[in-house]
Amino acid sequence: MHILKLILKNSFRHKLRTSLTVLGVTIAILSFGLLRTVISAWYAGVEASSASRLVTRNAISLIFPLPLSYKEKVRQIEGVKAVSYGTWFGGIYIDEKNFFANYAVEPKTYLAMYPEIIVPHDQMADVLRDRKAAVAGQKLAKRFGWKIGDMVTLRGTIFPGNWDFNLKAIYQGRDETVDETAFFFHWDYLNETLKQTAPGRADQVGWYMVEISNPRQSAEVSARIDTMFRNSLAETLTETEKAFQLSFISMTEAIVIAIQLVSFVIIFIIMAVVANTMAMTARERIGEYAVFKTLGFGAFHISGLIFGESIAITMTGACLGIALTFPVAGIFARQLSNFFPVFIVETETIYLQLAASVLVALVAAVLPTWRAVNIRIADGLRRIG
Amino acid sequence: MKIPFSYSIRNLWARRLTTVLTVSGMALVVFVFAAVLMLAEGLQKTLVQTGSYDNVVIIRKAAESEVQSGVERLQASIVETQPEIAMDEDGKRLVAKELVVLIALPKRGTDNPSNIVIRGIEEKSMGLRPQVRLMRGRMPKPGSSEIITGLSIAKRFEGGGIGESLRFGMRDWTVVGIFDAGNTGFNSEIWGDVNQLMQSFRRPVFSSVIFRLSNPADFDRVKQRLDNDPQLTIEALRETRYYEKQSEMMAKFLRILGITLTVIFSLGAVIGAMITMYAAVANRTAEIGTMRAIGFSRRSILAAFIVESLFLGFIGGVVGLFFASFLQLYTISTMNFQTFSELAFSFSLTFGIMYKAMAFALAMGFTGGVLPAVRASRMNIVESLRAS
Numbered sequence: 149m150h151i152l153k154l155i156l157k158n159s160f161r162h163k164l165r166t167s168l169t170v171l172g173v174t175i176a177i178l179s180f181g182l183l184r185t186v187i188s189a190w191y192a193g194v195e196a197s198s199a200s201r202l203v204t205r206n207a208i209s210l211i212f213p214l215p216l217s218y219k220e221k222v223r224q225i226e227g228v229k230a231v232s233y234g235t236w237f238g239g240i241y242i243d244e245k246n247f248f249a250n251y252a253v254e255p256k257t258y259l260a261m262y263p264e265i266i267v268p269h270d271q272m273a274d275v276l277r278d279r280k281a282a283v284a285g286q287k288l289a290k291r292f293g294w295k296i297g298d299m300v301t302l303r304g305t306i307f308p309g310n311w312d313f314n315l316k317a318i319y320q321g322r323d324e325t326v327d328e329t330a331f332f333f334h335w336d337y338l339n340e341t342l343k344q345t346a347p348g349r350a351d352q353v354g355w356y357m358v359e360i361s362n363p364r365q366s367a368e369v370s371a372r373i374d375t376m377f378r379n380s381l382a383e384t385l386t387e388t389e390k391a392f393q394l395s396f397i398s399m400t401e402a403i404v405i406a407i408q409l410v411s412f413v414i415i416f417i418i419m420a421v422v423a424n425t426m427a428m429t430a431r432e433r434i435g436e437y438a439v440f441k442t443l444g445f446g447a448f449h450i451s452g453l454i455f456g457e458s459i460a461i462t463m464t465g466a467c468l469g470i471a472l473t474f475p476v477a478g479i480f481a482r483q484l485s486n487f488f489p490v491f492i493v494e495t496e497t498i499y500l501q502l503a504a505s506v507l508v509a510l511v512a513a514v515l516p517t518w519r520a521v522n523i524r525i526a527d528g529l530r531r532i533g
Numbered sequence: 534m535k536i537p538f539s540y541s542i543r544n545l546w547a548r549r550l551t552t553v554l555t556v557s558g559m560a561l562v563v564f565v566f567a568a569v570l571m572l573a574e575g576l577q578k579t580l581v582q583t584g585s586y587d588n589v590v591i592i593r594k595a596a597e598s599e600v601q602s603g604v605e606r607l608q609a610s611i612v613e614t615q616p617e618i619a620m621d622e623d624g625k626r627l628v629a630k631e632l633v634v635l636i637a638l639p640k641r642g643t644d645n646p647s648n649i650v651i652r653g654i655e656e657k658s659m660g661l662r663p664q665v666r667l668m669r670g671r672m673p674k675p676g677s678s679e680i681i682t683g684l685s686i687a688k689r690f691e692g693g694g695i696g697e698s699l700r701f702g703m704r705d706w707t708v709v710g711i712f713d714a715g716n717t718g719f720n721s722e723i724w725g726d727v728n729q730l731m732q733s734f735r736r737p738v739f740s741s742v743i744f745r746l747s748n749p750a751d752f753d754r755v756k757q758r759l760d761n762d763p764q765l766t767i768e769a770l771r772e773t774r775y776y777e778k779q780s781e782m783m784a785k786f787l788r789i790l791g792i793t794l795t796v797i798f799s800l801g802a803v804i805g806a807m808i809t810m811y812a813a814v815a816n817r818t819a820e821i822g823t824m825r826a827i828g829f830s831r832r833s834i835l836a837a838f839i840v841e842s843l844f845l846g847f848i849g850g851v852v853g854l855f856f857a858s859f860l861q862l863y864t865i866s867t868m869n870f871q872t873f874s875e876l877a878f879s880f881s882l883t884f885g886i887m888y889k890a891m892a893f894a895l896a897m898g899f900t901g902g903v904l905p906a907v908r909a910s911r912m913n914i915v916e917s918l919r920a921s
Contacts, residue, residue, distance in 0.1 A: 165808055172804040179797040208701055208734070209637040209648055211600060211873070238601070308595045308766070348737065379703070381735065385637075398645035399868035399875070403786075406865075410794060413561055417798060420558035421805040427550045428812045515550065 151449070155456035162429070166461055169425045173465025173508070174472065176418035177501050181473040182480065183411035184497040190397060190404055192490035196325050197389035199363040200229075201261060204356040204373055205392075207383040210236075213352035214382050221376060222356055227369040229361045232257035235335060235354035239302030239311060241292070247486055248288055250302060250331040252338040255283065259332070261359050264322040271296065271317035279337050282313035285328035287485060289318050307338065309345070327489040358386070415504050422512035426458050430516030437520045438528025447521040451513075454520060458513035459506075466505030470498060536824070536833050541841040544813065552845070555809040559849025559897060560856070562795075562802040567857035567890040569791035571880035572865065575716075576787065579878040580780045583717040584772030587619075587749040588661060591742040591759070594768050598779060598872045599633040600650075603738040608765050612742045617755045619747035621660060628744035629658040632727050634734055635874050636701045639691045647875045648868065649686065651701075653727030661743050665719055670695050670710030673725055680725035681710035685864065685877045693723075702733030718776065721866070721875045743772070782871050799897055802849075806901025810842050814909045821909050822917030831910040838906035839899065846898020850891045857890070858882055 160166055188195075204222065206212035213235070223231045234253040241248070255275055259265055267275070267283060275281040284294060294300060298315045313333050321328050335353070342350040360369050370386035377384045387395075397404065430437075437450050473493055481491035545552045584590075591612050596602035604612075609630045619627045632653030637646040652658075659665060659672070673679035686693040687708075693699070698707045706725060714720045731737065746752060756769045770778075814821070821834060860880040869876040 165811060168804050168808050168811075172801050175797060175800050175804075207637075209635040211635050211648075212734070238597075244597075303595060305595055305597045306601045308593065381703075383703075395646060396868075398643075399647050400870075401645070402865045402867040407790075410565065413565060414798065414801070417558045417561050417801045417805075420554045420561070421801060421808065424551055424554040424558075424805060425808055427554065428808070431548075432816075 151452065151456070155453060155460055158429075158433075158453065159457050159460045165425060165428070169422060169461055170465040170468070172421045173418055173462050173505065174468040176414050176421075177466045177469030177505055178472050178476060180411050180414055180504055181470065181493065181497050181501050182477060183407055183414070184500055185473075185477055185480075185491060185493050186488070187404060187407055187411075188494050188497065189488035189491045190400075192325065192327070192488070193393040194390055194397065196264070196327065196490070197393050199366065199388065199390070200360055201389040202358040202360060202366060202370055202373075202386050203389055203392040204358055204384050204386040205354070207374075207385040210354070212382070213349075213354055214356065214384065216351040216353055218356065218377065218382075218384070219353075222358060222373055225369065225372050225376065227360050227362065227365050227372070228358055230257060230261060230359040232261055232357045232359075233335065233353040233355065234258060234357065235338065235352075236306070237302070237304070237333075237338065238306045239304050241300065241302055246292070248329050248331055249327075250333070252335040253332050254335050255281075255332060258357060259283070259319075261357055264326045265319050266322055267317050267319045274316040278314055278316055279334050279340075280312060280314050281316035282331060282333040283317040283319055284315055284331050285489075286318055286320050287328040287489065288331060289315070291329075291485065294318075307342065307349075309341070311337075311341075313337075324492055325490055329485065329489040357389075415508060419508045419511055422458065422462055422508055423515065425461065426454065426512045426516045429457065430454055430520045434520065434523060434528045438523065438525045441525050441528070450520055451517045454517045455510070455513045459509040462505050462509035462512070466501065469505075470501050473497075473501070536829055536837040538840065541837050541844060544817075544841055545844065548813070551809055551812070555805050555845055556849045556852065558805040559802045559846060559894060560852035562798040562897065563850050563853025563890050563894045564857050565798055566791075566795050566893055567854055567882070567886060568860055568880065569787065569794060570886045570889060571857065571860060571882055572878075573784065573787045573791060574883060574886060575865075575878045575881040576780060576784060578716050578881055579718055579876070580776045581773065582664060582715065583719060584774070584776040585663070586771060586773050587746045588772035589744055589746060589752065589755065590770050590772050590775045591744075591767050592740070592770070592775075594766050599631075599741045600635055600872060600874065602633075602740050603736075604630075604740065604742055604767060605738050608767060609739050609742050611762065611764060612744070612759065612767070615744070615755055615758070617746050617748070617751040619745040621657065625657065626744070627657050627661055628742065629655040629661055630727065630739045630742050631655065631658060632730050632734075632736060633740040634730075634736070636723075638686075638693075638699070640689055641691050647690075647866070648873055649690065650722045650872075650874045651680075651730065652722050652724050653730035654724045655727055658724070658743070661745055662714070662719065664717055665712050665714040668711050668713040670708075673709055675726050676729065677726065678704050678706045678729060679709045680706045680723050681712050682708050682724075683720040683722050684711060684713045685720045685866070686723055687711045689866065689877075699723075702730070704733050716879075716881075718876060721877045779872055780869060780876075783869055783876070786870075795893075799893070802897050803901045806842055806845055806898055807904065809845065810838065810902045810905035811908075813841065814838065814905045817909075818912065818917045818920040821912050822914055822920070825912070825914045826918065835906050835910035838909050839902050842898045842902020842906070843895055844898070845902070846894045846896070847891075849898070850894025853894065854887060854890055 206214050232254050234251045237250045237252050239250050294315050300313045300315055302311050366388050373386045374384050477493045592602035613628050621627050635648040636651050638649045639646050682693045695708055698705045759769050864877050864879040866877040
């Protein structure tokens with residue numbers, strides 16, 4: 149009990165220095181948490197993918213389409229429950245800065261495959277009645293202030309022209325891990341237009357979404373699909389939705405690794421700062437430690453004092469940092485919603501922050517402790533500042 | 534009356550552990566700061582050198598990049614006949630109708646595929662890009678399934694080396710040469726005969742037309758003529774502008790990342806320097822009192838302490854830059870969000886970045902040291918002599 153009291157009293161002997169150190173730890177732990185959250189936001193698409201969905205795309209690369217005729221062939225394959233298809237439209241709303249994902253899909257079957265996307269029944273019926281209808285995510289509609297019934301015009305980049313859509317439905321995610329910034333519309337609308345303007349590009353889809361009856365059979369079903377189209381004009385590559393999403397991330401792997409490295413660097417920097425504080429503290433109190441030794445306290449007590457102080461200071465900062473992570477992440481989520489549709493602080497991040505701060509506290513106290521324990525009593529009593 | 538410089542330096546030497554810790558914190562910050570600047574610079578270099586000012590790129594209206602674009606044969610032929618196009622030594626026009634598509638290739642040693650640009654080239658494609666030279670092997674023969682690969686593809690992708698072969702578009706393509714395009718984006722591309730590639734990918738349209746202007750100032754005239762031609766649905770861009778546009782998003786991303794990291798990190802380092810300097814002042818109260826009593830002015834004490842913290846920053850800057858200079862050996866390869874294709878660029882250290890990083894390090898030292906130095910210079914002589 150007395151030891152604890154002494155540790156706390158010691159910690160705040162130097163108010164300015166301690167508060168600076170606490171501030172430093174707070175900033176470091178906060179930014180560490182934010183960087184980890186950026187990384188988990190990067191993987192949000194992977195986390196949200198379902199094991200029972202496969203993606204079939206052109207084997208050359210995603211920019212090559214597949215013929216519409218594949219749909220029925222895929223549907224007959226053993227183990228396939230449902231097939232739908234979509235095309236990346238890549239349209240721009242007013243300005244390039246307003247980027248959001250927009251897909252031409254067959255709405256009835258496509259959205260049925262995504263139970264996590266919730267569209268109210270009456271709105272869905274409206275969407276199916278109107279060929280120019282579109283479905284937008286709740287966050288997206290809020291961002292541009294769209295209401296149901298509004299007309300939204302996208303400027304095509306891959307498919308030239310201005311395309312008008314009637315916003316007939318706004319979807320919500322089942323939970324907060326669902327991307328609510330996407331925009332879906334009728335693939336038929338795109339196709340009918342293409343038949344008139346560029347007949348060579350009609351009746352093609354970007355990819356097929358395949359729902360399988362047994363998620364454990366994903367490998368076999370994928371192989372069956374790809375074998376069927378081997379040596380055809382458009383060979384396919386089928387993989388689980390997770391693998392498909394991961395392939396995007398592996399392309400930007402360098403950035404993810406850089407952010408991870410930086411998040412560790414910040415821990416190193418703060419380690420240096422805390423170690424510095426502890427080194428000074430121990431240096432100032434060498435005389436006191438010598439007195440402790442004279443009274444018969446051993447190395448165990450002295451190291452306990454220094455480690456305790458290091459932990460007390462670091463943990464104060466860490467708790468503040470962790471507490472601040474949530475509101476700051478909230479601000480970031482609003483600011484970066486077009487880069488990261490899903491930006492949530494995971495529990496794992498909190499554990500990592502705690503682990504990092506404990507590590508910092510322990511490492512920072514090692515050298516000063518070693519010095520304090522090994523000093524001879526007479527030297528310690530003689531030494532000044 | 535000035536306090537000697539060596540006084541400040543020896544003070545840092547007196548508390549070695551503290552000095553080393555503070556300097557290493559600062560060095561890490563400078564390292565990160567320089568690394569981000571070097572990345573942005575490397576990206577800039579890659580993209581600016583990819584395009585040349587007197588070349589014009591023609592893509593379909595509203596297309597953001599060559600990959601999305603499609604220029605029909607008829608329209609491409611109209612573009613080819615523009616009078617402003619430069620002639621080569623052999624009297625042929627310097628113009629190339631090209632095809633650009635993406636193929637997914639696995640990197641060597643992993644099975645992670647990346648999207649690689651594959652470019653169908655014509656006879657003049659090489660001449661239009663003086664920065665590209667054939668390093669090894671030979672050019673692909675027109676009408677054959679032969680390709681040449683850029684240096685970074687040859688190094689990092691499965692089947693990209695000379696004599697190896699790649700399979701796409703239902704054919705095997707043999708690599709007969711490797712080209713080096715210096716610091717440019719072409720290094721992450723594969724080139725082959727345009728007509729062969731159009732056949733095998735079944736794309737009846739070109740992606741872009743590239744030509745050189747005989748007089749760079751003619752650009753506006755050509756652009757106007759092409760814009761006003763009712764048969765054409767294309768837009769003309771200077772090549773430099775085209776490549777700049779391709780990387781705006783990436784550059785912006787690096788900028789945002791750089792600024793946020795630098796701000797957060799420098800806060801940490803400044804706090805570290807402050808702690809060190811405050812402690813230095815507190816420990817030396819009696820010393821400062823003595824100096825004041827001897828007759829050193831407040832100003833020289835302020836200067837001595839500021840010099841000390843500037844010196845901390847200086848060492849931090851030097852150490853950080855020393856380690857950052859090794860980053861030049863690394864190449865970053867990532868996906869460019871806008872073109873959806875592989876882009877490789879390296880860290881590049883320039884004098885400008887060195888100055889900036891050093892200035893930044895000194896600024897950190899100054900910010901950390903100024904408050905403690907002020908405190909030191911304001912001490913009351915009698916009271917500080919009493920303290921021990």
